[in-house]
Amino acid sequence: MARPSMKQQIIEAGLAELHARGYAACSVADITKAAGAPKGSFYNHFASKEDFAVEAVRRYFEIAGWPASFESTSAVARLRAGFTALADGARDRAYSRGCMWGNLANEVADHSAAIRGELAEGLDAWSAIVTELVAQAQRAGEISHLGDPAPVGRFIVNAWEGALTRSRVVRSSQPIDDFFELIFGALLTRDERPTRTPGAP
Amino acid sequence: MARPSMKQQIIEAGLAELHARGYAACSVADITKAAGAPKGSFYNHFASKEDFAVEAVRRYFEIAGWPASFESTSAVARLRAGFTALADGARDRAYSRGCMWGNLANEVADHSAAIRGELAEGLDAWSAIVTELVAQAQRAGEISHLGDPAPVGRFIVNAWEGALTRSRVVRSSQPIDDFFELIFGALLTRDERPTRTPGAP
Known part of the structure:
Protein backbone atom coordinates (compact mmCIF):
# COMPACT_ATOMS: atom_id res chain seq x y z
CA MET A 1 0.00 0.00 0.00
CA ALA A 2 1.29 3.41 -0.91
CA ARG A 3 2.50 5.58 1.92
CA PRO A 4 0.09 8.48 2.41
CA SER A 5 1.42 11.68 0.94
CA MET A 6 2.48 14.44 3.30
CA LYS A 7 -0.65 16.32 2.26
CA GLN A 8 -2.89 13.37 3.23
CA GLN A 9 -0.96 12.97 6.47
CA ILE A 10 -1.54 16.63 7.34
CA ILE A 11 -5.24 16.38 6.47
CA GLU A 12 -5.80 13.27 8.57
CA ALA A 13 -3.87 14.31 11.65
CA GLY A 14 -4.92 17.95 11.35
CA LEU A 15 -8.59 17.02 10.95
CA ALA A 16 -8.63 15.52 14.43
CA GLU A 17 -7.13 18.75 15.83
CA LEU A 18 -9.64 20.87 13.95
CA HIS A 19 -12.47 18.67 15.20
CA ALA A 20 -11.34 18.78 18.82
CA ARG A 21 -10.28 22.44 19.05
CA GLY A 22 -12.58 24.26 16.65
CA TYR A 23 -11.51 26.49 13.80
CA ALA A 24 -10.38 29.68 15.54
CA ALA A 25 -8.61 27.80 18.32
CA CYS A 26 -6.77 25.42 15.96
CA SER A 27 -3.59 26.99 14.60
CA VAL A 28 -1.50 25.93 11.64
CA ALA A 29 1.17 25.02 14.20
CA ASP A 30 -1.32 22.71 15.97
CA ILE A 31 -2.09 21.04 12.64
CA THR A 32 1.51 20.49 11.55
CA LYS A 33 2.56 19.39 15.04
CA ALA A 34 -0.18 16.73 15.06
CA ALA A 35 0.97 15.55 11.64
CA GLY A 36 4.63 15.51 12.65
CA ALA A 37 5.35 17.87 9.77
CA PRO A 38 7.52 20.98 9.66
CA LYS A 39 5.32 24.06 10.01
CA GLY A 40 6.70 25.51 6.81
CA SER A 41 5.56 22.47 4.82
CA PHE A 42 1.90 23.38 5.43
CA TYR A 43 1.97 26.10 2.82
CA ASN A 44 3.44 23.74 0.23
CA HIS A 45 0.09 21.93 0.31
CA PHE A 46 -2.51 24.47 1.39
CA ALA A 47 -2.96 28.12 0.49
CA SER A 48 -4.37 28.86 3.94
CA LYS A 49 -5.99 27.35 7.04
CA GLU A 50 -9.32 27.88 5.26
CA ASP A 51 -8.08 25.85 2.29
CA PHE A 52 -7.01 23.07 4.69
CA ALA A 53 -10.44 23.15 6.38
CA VAL A 54 -12.19 22.74 3.02
CA GLU A 55 -10.18 19.57 2.40
CA ALA A 56 -10.82 18.33 5.94
CA VAL A 57 -14.57 18.83 5.49
CA ARG A 58 -14.40 16.86 2.23
CA ARG A 59 -12.55 14.01 3.95
CA TYR A 60 -14.64 13.95 7.13
CA PHE A 61 -17.52 11.69 6.11
CA GLU A 62 -15.18 8.81 5.29
CA ILE A 63 -13.90 8.76 8.84
CA MET B 1 -37.75 53.15 33.89
CA ALA B 2 -34.36 52.67 35.45
CA ARG B 3 -31.36 53.17 33.21
CA PRO B 4 -29.68 49.81 32.58
CA SER B 5 -26.59 49.34 34.66
CA MET B 6 -23.22 49.32 32.95
CA LYS B 7 -23.14 45.57 33.55
CA GLN B 8 -26.48 45.07 31.78
CA GLN B 9 -25.35 47.36 28.98
CA ILE B 10 -22.19 45.29 28.48
CA ILE B 11 -24.18 42.04 28.51
CA GLU B 12 -26.72 43.23 25.97
CA ALA B 13 -24.34 44.85 23.51
CA GLY B 14 -21.65 42.21 24.05
CA LEU B 15 -24.11 39.35 23.58
CA ALA B 16 -24.73 40.45 19.99
CA GLU B 17 -20.97 40.47 19.36
CA LEU B 18 -20.57 37.04 20.95
CA HIS B 19 -23.46 35.72 18.87
CA ALA B 20 -22.13 37.12 15.61
CA ARG B 21 -18.40 36.41 16.06
CA GLY B 22 -18.30 33.24 18.14
CA TYR B 23 -16.46 32.79 21.42
CA ALA B 24 -12.81 32.54 20.38
CA ALA B 25 -13.13 35.31 17.80
CA CYS B 26 -14.92 37.72 20.17
CA SER B 27 -12.45 39.62 22.34
CA VAL B 28 -13.11 41.59 25.52
CA ALA B 29 -12.24 44.68 23.47
CA ASP B 30 -14.98 43.76 20.94
CA ILE B 31 -17.45 43.43 23.80
CA THR B 32 -16.62 46.72 25.51
CA LYS B 33 -16.41 48.59 22.22
CA ALA B 34 -19.93 47.40 21.27
CA ALA B 35 -21.17 48.53 24.69
CA GLY B 36 -19.43 51.90 24.46
CA ALA B 37 -17.65 51.08 27.70
CA PRO B 38 -13.99 51.54 28.63
CA LYS B 39 -12.17 48.23 28.25
CA GLY B 40 -10.96 48.38 31.84
CA SER B 41 -14.53 48.53 33.14
CA PHE B 42 -15.17 44.98 31.90
CA TYR B 43 -13.30 43.45 34.80
CA ASN B 44 -15.29 45.48 37.32
CA HIS B 45 -18.29 43.39 36.32
CA PHE B 46 -16.94 40.07 35.06
CA ALA B 47 -14.12 37.89 36.31
CA SER B 48 -13.36 36.75 32.75
CA LYS B 49 -14.74 36.40 29.23
CA GLU B 50 -16.07 33.00 30.34
CA ASP B 51 -17.94 34.66 33.21
CA PHE B 52 -19.42 37.17 30.74
CA ALA B 53 -20.48 34.33 28.41
CA VAL B 54 -22.29 32.56 31.25
CA GLU B 55 -24.35 35.70 31.88
CA ALA B 56 -24.96 36.16 28.14
CA VAL B 57 -26.23 32.57 27.87
CA ARG B 58 -28.57 33.23 30.82
CA ARG B 59 -29.93 36.39 29.17
CA TYR B 60 -30.21 34.98 25.65
CA PHE B 61 -33.64 33.36 25.74
CA GLU B 62 -35.36 36.63 26.65
CA ILE B 63 -34.10 38.25 23.48
Whole structure:
Protein backbone atom coordinates (compact mmCIF):
# COMPACT_ATOMS: atom_id res chain seq x y z
CA MET A 1 0.00 0.00 0.00
CA ALA A 2 1.29 3.41 -0.91
CA ARG A 3 2.50 5.58 1.92
CA PRO A 4 0.09 8.48 2.41
CA SER A 5 1.42 11.68 0.94
CA MET A 6 2.48 14.44 3.30
CA LYS A 7 -0.65 16.32 2.26
CA GLN A 8 -2.89 13.37 3.23
CA GLN A 9 -0.96 12.97 6.47
CA ILE A 10 -1.54 16.63 7.34
CA ILE A 11 -5.24 16.38 6.47
CA GLU A 12 -5.80 13.27 8.57
CA ALA A 13 -3.87 14.31 11.65
CA GLY A 14 -4.92 17.95 11.35
CA LEU A 15 -8.59 17.02 10.95
CA ALA A 16 -8.63 15.52 14.43
CA GLU A 17 -7.13 18.75 15.83
CA LEU A 18 -9.64 20.87 13.95
CA HIS A 19 -12.47 18.67 15.20
CA ALA A 20 -11.34 18.78 18.82
CA ARG A 21 -10.28 22.44 19.05
CA GLY A 22 -12.58 24.26 16.65
CA TYR A 23 -11.51 26.49 13.80
CA ALA A 24 -10.38 29.68 15.54
CA ALA A 25 -8.61 27.80 18.32
CA CYS A 26 -6.77 25.42 15.96
CA SER A 27 -3.59 26.99 14.60
CA VAL A 28 -1.50 25.93 11.64
CA ALA A 29 1.17 25.02 14.20
CA ASP A 30 -1.32 22.71 15.97
CA ILE A 31 -2.09 21.04 12.64
CA THR A 32 1.51 20.49 11.55
CA LYS A 33 2.56 19.39 15.04
CA ALA A 34 -0.18 16.73 15.06
CA ALA A 35 0.97 15.55 11.64
CA GLY A 36 4.63 15.51 12.65
CA ALA A 37 5.35 17.87 9.77
CA PRO A 38 7.52 20.98 9.66
CA LYS A 39 5.32 24.06 10.01
CA GLY A 40 6.70 25.51 6.81
CA SER A 41 5.56 22.47 4.82
CA PHE A 42 1.90 23.38 5.43
CA TYR A 43 1.97 26.10 2.82
CA ASN A 44 3.44 23.74 0.23
CA HIS A 45 0.09 21.93 0.31
CA PHE A 46 -2.51 24.47 1.39
CA ALA A 47 -2.96 28.12 0.49
CA SER A 48 -4.37 28.86 3.94
CA LYS A 49 -5.99 27.35 7.04
CA GLU A 50 -9.32 27.88 5.26
CA ASP A 51 -8.08 25.85 2.29
CA PHE A 52 -7.01 23.07 4.69
CA ALA A 53 -10.44 23.15 6.38
CA VAL A 54 -12.19 22.74 3.02
CA GLU A 55 -10.18 19.57 2.40
CA ALA A 56 -10.82 18.33 5.94
CA VAL A 57 -14.57 18.83 5.49
CA ARG A 58 -14.40 16.86 2.23
CA ARG A 59 -12.55 14.01 3.95
CA TYR A 60 -14.64 13.95 7.13
CA PHE A 61 -17.52 11.69 6.11
CA GLU A 62 -15.18 8.81 5.29
CA ILE A 63 -13.90 8.76 8.84
CA ALA A 64 -17.00 9.87 10.76
CA GLY A 65 -18.23 6.33 11.31
CA TRP A 66 -21.23 5.85 9.01
CA PRO A 67 -20.98 2.20 7.95
CA ALA A 68 -19.82 1.60 4.40
CA SER A 69 -21.97 -1.52 4.17
CA PHE A 70 -24.84 -2.98 6.14
CA GLU A 71 -25.84 -6.54 6.88
CA SER A 72 -29.55 -6.02 7.30
CA THR A 73 -31.89 -6.21 4.34
CA SER A 74 -34.46 -3.94 6.00
CA ALA A 75 -33.94 -0.34 4.96
CA VAL A 76 -35.11 1.00 8.33
CA ALA A 77 -32.72 -1.40 10.11
CA ARG A 78 -29.86 -0.17 7.90
CA LEU A 79 -30.74 3.43 8.71
CA ARG A 80 -30.83 2.58 12.39
CA ALA A 81 -27.46 0.80 12.07
CA GLY A 82 -25.96 3.93 10.50
CA PHE A 83 -27.07 6.17 13.34
CA THR A 84 -26.19 3.52 15.91
CA ALA A 85 -22.61 3.55 14.62
CA LEU A 86 -22.53 7.34 14.96
CA ALA A 87 -24.06 7.08 18.44
CA ASP A 88 -21.40 4.53 19.45
CA GLY A 89 -18.72 6.95 18.29
CA ALA A 90 -20.25 9.78 20.31
CA ARG A 91 -20.40 7.59 23.41
CA ASP A 92 -16.76 6.54 22.92
CA ARG A 93 -15.80 10.24 22.92
CA ALA A 94 -17.84 10.79 26.11
CA TYR A 95 -20.14 13.09 24.10
CA SER A 96 -17.36 15.58 23.45
CA ARG A 97 -16.27 17.01 20.08
CA GLY A 98 -19.65 16.72 18.34
CA CYS A 99 -19.82 16.55 14.56
CA MET A 100 -17.03 18.44 12.82
CA TRP A 101 -19.45 19.57 10.11
CA GLY A 102 -21.90 20.94 12.69
CA ASN A 103 -19.07 22.65 14.56
CA LEU A 104 -17.75 24.38 11.47
CA ALA A 105 -21.28 25.24 10.33
CA ASN A 106 -21.80 27.09 13.58
CA GLU A 107 -18.36 28.60 13.92
CA VAL A 108 -17.25 29.44 10.38
CA ALA A 109 -20.11 29.13 7.86
CA ASP A 110 -20.94 32.83 8.13
CA HIS A 111 -17.34 33.84 7.49
CA SER A 112 -16.09 31.49 4.75
CA ALA A 113 -17.99 30.83 1.54
CA ALA A 114 -15.50 28.07 0.64
CA ILE A 115 -16.04 26.13 3.88
CA ARG A 116 -19.79 26.77 3.76
CA GLY A 117 -19.98 25.39 0.20
CA GLU A 118 -18.08 22.25 1.15
CA LEU A 119 -20.29 21.73 4.22
CA ALA A 120 -23.40 22.07 2.06
CA GLU A 121 -22.08 19.41 -0.33
CA GLY A 122 -21.17 17.04 2.47
CA LEU A 123 -24.49 17.39 4.25
CA ASP A 124 -26.35 17.01 0.94
CA ALA A 125 -24.48 13.81 0.14
CA TRP A 126 -25.25 12.35 3.56
CA SER A 127 -28.90 13.46 3.33
CA ALA A 128 -29.13 11.72 -0.04
CA ILE A 129 -27.98 8.46 1.58
CA VAL A 130 -30.61 8.80 4.31
CA THR A 131 -33.27 9.81 1.78
CA GLU A 132 -32.51 6.74 -0.33
CA LEU A 133 -32.97 4.46 2.71
CA VAL A 134 -36.25 6.21 3.56
CA ALA A 135 -37.41 5.75 -0.04
CA GLN A 136 -36.46 2.06 0.04
CA ALA A 137 -38.34 1.63 3.32
CA GLN A 138 -41.40 3.31 1.78
CA ARG A 139 -41.28 1.09 -1.30
CA ALA A 140 -40.96 -1.99 0.92
CA GLY A 141 -43.94 -0.87 3.03
CA GLU A 142 -41.80 -0.61 6.18
CA ILE A 143 -42.96 2.96 6.80
CA SER A 144 -45.94 4.96 5.67
CA HIS A 145 -47.55 8.40 5.63
CA LEU A 146 -44.39 10.40 4.94
CA GLY A 147 -44.71 11.42 1.30
CA ASP A 148 -41.65 12.83 -0.50
CA PRO A 149 -38.59 11.21 1.15
CA ALA A 150 -36.19 14.11 0.43
CA PRO A 151 -37.41 16.45 3.21
CA VAL A 152 -37.57 13.41 5.53
CA GLY A 153 -33.93 12.55 4.81
CA ARG A 154 -32.74 16.12 5.33
CA PHE A 155 -34.83 16.47 8.49
CA ILE A 156 -33.37 13.28 9.99
CA VAL A 157 -29.79 14.44 9.32
CA ASN A 158 -30.50 17.87 10.83
CA ALA A 159 -32.27 16.35 13.84
CA TRP A 160 -29.20 14.17 14.39
CA GLU A 161 -26.92 17.20 14.30
CA GLY A 162 -29.12 18.94 16.87
CA ALA A 163 -29.19 15.86 19.10
CA LEU A 164 -25.41 15.56 18.97
CA THR A 165 -25.01 19.24 19.88
CA ARG A 166 -27.30 18.79 22.88
CA SER A 167 -25.39 15.66 23.93
CA ARG A 168 -22.23 17.78 24.23
CA VAL A 169 -24.07 20.08 26.61
CA VAL A 170 -25.56 17.41 28.84
CA ARG A 171 -22.65 14.97 28.44
CA SER A 172 -25.01 12.06 28.19
CA SER A 173 -26.82 9.92 25.65
CA GLN A 174 -30.22 11.41 26.49
CA PRO A 175 -30.56 13.60 23.36
CA ILE A 176 -29.44 10.68 21.20
CA ASP A 177 -31.89 8.36 22.96
CA ASP A 178 -34.62 10.94 22.28
CA PHE A 179 -33.60 10.99 18.61
CA PHE A 180 -33.90 7.20 18.30
CA GLU A 181 -37.20 7.16 20.16
CA LEU A 182 -38.83 9.83 18.00
CA ILE A 183 -37.28 8.96 14.63
CA PHE A 184 -37.52 5.18 14.82
CA GLY A 185 -40.38 4.90 17.31
CA ALA A 186 -42.70 7.55 15.90
CA LEU A 187 -41.69 8.99 12.53
CA LEU A 188 -40.43 5.95 10.64
CA THR A 189 -43.16 3.54 11.59
CA ARG A 190 -45.80 1.68 9.69
CA ASP A 191 -49.47 2.45 9.87
CA GLU A 192 -51.10 -0.37 11.78
CA ARG A 193 -54.55 0.36 10.41
CA PRO A 194 -55.89 -1.95 7.73
CA THR A 195 -54.62 -0.95 4.31
CA ARG A 196 -57.12 1.13 2.45
CA THR A 197 -58.06 -0.39 -0.87
CA PRO A 198 -57.33 2.16 -3.60
CA GLY A 199 -60.56 3.39 -5.07
CA ALA A 200 -62.68 1.85 -2.33
CA PRO A 201 -65.39 4.13 -0.93
CA MET B 1 -37.75 53.15 33.89
CA ALA B 2 -34.36 52.67 35.45
CA ARG B 3 -31.36 53.17 33.21
CA PRO B 4 -29.68 49.81 32.58
CA SER B 5 -26.59 49.34 34.66
CA MET B 6 -23.22 49.32 32.95
CA LYS B 7 -23.14 45.57 33.55
CA GLN B 8 -26.48 45.07 31.78
CA GLN B 9 -25.35 47.36 28.98
CA ILE B 10 -22.19 45.29 28.48
CA ILE B 11 -24.18 42.04 28.51
CA GLU B 12 -26.72 43.23 25.97
CA ALA B 13 -24.34 44.85 23.51
CA GLY B 14 -21.65 42.21 24.05
CA LEU B 15 -24.11 39.35 23.58
CA ALA B 16 -24.73 40.45 19.99
CA GLU B 17 -20.97 40.47 19.36
CA LEU B 18 -20.57 37.04 20.95
CA HIS B 19 -23.46 35.72 18.87
CA ALA B 20 -22.13 37.12 15.61
CA ARG B 21 -18.40 36.41 16.06
CA GLY B 22 -18.30 33.24 18.14
CA TYR B 23 -16.46 32.79 21.42
CA ALA B 24 -12.81 32.54 20.38
CA ALA B 25 -13.13 35.31 17.80
CA CYS B 26 -14.92 37.72 20.17
CA SER B 27 -12.45 39.62 22.34
CA VAL B 28 -13.11 41.59 25.52
CA ALA B 29 -12.24 44.68 23.47
CA ASP B 30 -14.98 43.76 20.94
CA ILE B 31 -17.45 43.43 23.80
CA THR B 32 -16.62 46.72 25.51
CA LYS B 33 -16.41 48.59 22.22
CA ALA B 34 -19.93 47.40 21.27
CA ALA B 35 -21.17 48.53 24.69
CA GLY B 36 -19.43 51.90 24.46
CA ALA B 37 -17.65 51.08 27.70
CA PRO B 38 -13.99 51.54 28.63
CA LYS B 39 -12.17 48.23 28.25
CA GLY B 40 -10.96 48.38 31.84
CA SER B 41 -14.53 48.53 33.14
CA PHE B 42 -15.17 44.98 31.90
CA TYR B 43 -13.30 43.45 34.80
CA ASN B 44 -15.29 45.48 37.32
CA HIS B 45 -18.29 43.39 36.32
CA PHE B 46 -16.94 40.07 35.06
CA ALA B 47 -14.12 37.89 36.31
CA SER B 48 -13.36 36.75 32.75
CA LYS B 49 -14.74 36.40 29.23
CA GLU B 50 -16.07 33.00 30.34
CA ASP B 51 -17.94 34.66 33.21
CA PHE B 52 -19.42 37.17 30.74
CA ALA B 53 -20.48 34.33 28.41
CA VAL B 54 -22.29 32.56 31.25
CA GLU B 55 -24.35 35.70 31.88
CA ALA B 56 -24.96 36.16 28.14
CA VAL B 57 -26.23 32.57 27.87
CA ARG B 58 -28.57 33.23 30.82
CA ARG B 59 -29.93 36.39 29.17
CA TYR B 60 -30.21 34.98 25.65
CA PHE B 61 -33.64 33.36 25.74
CA GLU B 62 -35.36 36.63 26.65
CA ILE B 63 -34.10 38.25 23.48
CA ALA B 64 -34.05 35.25 21.12
CA GLY B 65 -37.57 35.88 19.88
CA TRP B 66 -39.76 33.18 21.42
CA PRO B 67 -43.10 34.94 22.04
CA ALA B 68 -43.83 35.78 25.66
CA SER B 69 -47.55 35.33 25.05
CA PHE B 70 -49.65 33.73 22.36
CA GLU B 71 -53.06 34.61 20.99
CA SER B 72 -54.12 31.17 19.87
CA THR B 73 -55.91 28.83 22.24
CA SER B 74 -54.67 25.73 20.38
CA ALA B 75 -51.49 24.39 21.96
CA VAL B 76 -50.15 23.16 18.61
CA ALA B 77 -50.85 26.58 17.08
CA ARG B 78 -48.99 28.23 19.96
CA LEU B 79 -46.05 25.90 19.46
CA ARG B 80 -46.06 26.66 15.76
CA ALA B 81 -46.24 30.41 16.53
CA GLY B 82 -43.18 30.09 18.77
CA PHE B 83 -41.09 28.43 16.07
CA THR B 84 -42.52 30.76 13.41
CA ALA B 85 -41.22 33.73 15.41
CA LEU B 86 -37.78 32.09 15.57
CA ALA B 87 -37.95 31.32 11.84
CA ASP B 88 -38.84 34.95 11.09
CA GLY B 89 -35.80 36.05 13.08
CA ALA B 90 -33.56 33.64 11.17
CA ARG B 91 -34.89 34.91 7.84
CA ASP B 92 -34.36 38.53 8.93
CA ARG B 93 -30.71 37.66 9.62
CA ALA B 94 -30.44 36.01 6.17
CA TYR B 95 -29.83 32.69 7.94
CA SER B 96 -26.58 33.89 9.46
CA ARG B 97 -25.56 33.78 13.15
CA GLY B 98 -27.64 30.71 14.09
CA CYS B 99 -28.62 30.17 17.72
CA MET B 100 -26.12 31.52 20.21
CA TRP B 101 -26.73 28.53 22.47
CA GLY B 102 -26.05 26.10 19.64
CA ASN B 103 -22.94 28.02 18.63
CA LEU B 104 -21.50 27.99 22.13
CA ALA B 105 -22.49 24.36 22.60
CA ASN B 106 -20.41 23.44 19.58
CA GLU B 107 -17.53 25.81 20.17
CA VAL B 108 -17.05 25.95 23.93
CA ALA B 109 -19.08 23.28 25.74
CA ASP B 110 -16.13 20.88 25.76
CA HIS B 111 -13.82 23.49 27.28
CA SER B 112 -15.91 25.32 29.89
CA ALA B 113 -17.98 23.56 32.53
CA ALA B 114 -19.52 26.90 33.56
CA ILE B 115 -20.78 27.73 30.06
CA ARG B 116 -21.86 24.12 29.49
CA GLY B 117 -23.89 24.14 32.72
CA GLU B 118 -25.64 27.37 31.80
CA LEU B 119 -26.40 26.06 28.29
CA ALA B 120 -27.89 22.91 29.80
CA GLU B 121 -30.16 24.98 32.05
CA GLY B 122 -31.26 27.23 29.22
CA LEU B 123 -32.02 24.38 26.85
CA ASP B 124 -33.84 22.51 29.63
CA ALA B 125 -36.01 25.53 30.38
CA TRP B 126 -36.91 25.96 26.72
CA SER B 127 -37.55 22.21 26.33
CA ALA B 128 -39.89 22.39 29.34
CA ILE B 129 -41.92 25.11 27.58
CA VAL B 130 -42.18 22.99 24.43
CA THR B 131 -42.97 19.87 26.47
CA GLU B 132 -45.78 21.70 28.28
CA LEU B 133 -47.33 22.74 24.96
CA VAL B 134 -47.05 19.15 23.68
CA ALA B 135 -48.71 17.91 26.88
CA GLN B 136 -51.51 20.46 26.53
CA ALA B 137 -52.03 19.42 22.91
CA GLN B 138 -52.22 15.78 23.98
CA ARG B 139 -54.75 16.53 26.72
CA ALA B 140 -56.85 18.53 24.25
CA GLY B 141 -56.72 15.67 21.75
CA GLU B 142 -54.93 17.81 19.15
CA ILE B 143 -52.20 15.21 18.79
CA SER B 144 -52.03 11.57 19.64
CA HIS B 145 -49.83 8.54 19.91
CA LEU B 146 -46.72 10.24 21.26
CA GLY B 147 -46.64 9.02 24.87
CA ASP B 148 -44.41 10.84 27.39
CA PRO B 149 -44.18 14.45 26.17
CA ALA B 150 -40.73 15.15 27.72
CA PRO B 151 -38.64 13.34 25.07
CA VAL B 152 -40.89 14.89 22.41
CA GLY B 153 -40.23 18.40 23.74
CA ARG B 154 -36.47 17.85 23.92
CA PHE B 155 -36.41 16.24 20.48
CA ILE B 156 -38.27 19.18 18.92
CA VAL B 157 -35.85 21.70 20.46
CA ASN B 158 -32.84 19.69 19.27
CA ALA B 159 -34.32 19.24 15.79
CA TRP B 160 -34.80 23.02 15.63
CA GLU B 161 -31.16 23.59 16.56
CA GLY B 162 -30.06 21.19 13.84
CA ALA B 163 -32.34 22.83 11.27
CA LEU B 164 -30.99 26.27 12.14
CA THR B 165 -27.41 25.03 11.80
CA ARG B 166 -28.17 23.61 8.35
CA SER B 167 -29.88 26.88 7.33
CA ARG B 168 -26.59 28.71 7.97
CA VAL B 169 -24.87 26.33 5.58
CA VAL B 170 -27.41 26.52 2.76
CA ARG B 171 -28.37 30.16 3.43
CA SER B 172 -32.01 29.40 2.83
CA SER B 173 -35.19 28.47 4.65
CA GLN B 174 -35.16 24.90 3.32
CA PRO B 175 -34.03 23.20 6.56
CA ILE B 176 -36.57 25.26 8.52
CA ASP B 177 -39.29 24.39 6.02
CA ASP B 178 -38.35 20.72 6.45
CA PHE B 179 -38.62 21.14 10.23
CA PHE B 180 -42.15 22.56 9.99
CA GLU B 181 -43.19 19.91 7.49
CA LEU B 182 -41.99 16.98 9.60
CA ILE B 183 -42.80 18.33 13.07
CA PHE B 184 -46.19 19.88 12.36
CA GLY B 185 -47.15 17.80 9.33
CA ALA B 186 -46.10 14.37 10.55
CA LEU B 187 -45.10 14.17 14.22
CA LEU B 188 -47.63 16.46 15.93
CA THR B 189 -50.72 15.27 14.15
CA ARG B 190 -53.89 13.61 15.26
CA ASP B 191 -54.72 9.96 14.70
CA GLU B 192 -53.07 9.99 11.28
CA ARG B 193 -49.87 8.57 12.74
CA PRO B 194 -49.23 5.01 13.72
CA THR B 195 -48.85 4.11 17.36
CA ARG B 196 -45.45 4.82 18.82
CA THR B 197 -43.56 1.62 19.49
CA PRO B 198 -43.26 1.20 23.25
CA GLY B 199 -39.71 0.78 24.45
CA ALA B 200 -38.10 1.75 21.16
CA PRO B 201 -34.52 2.75 21.89
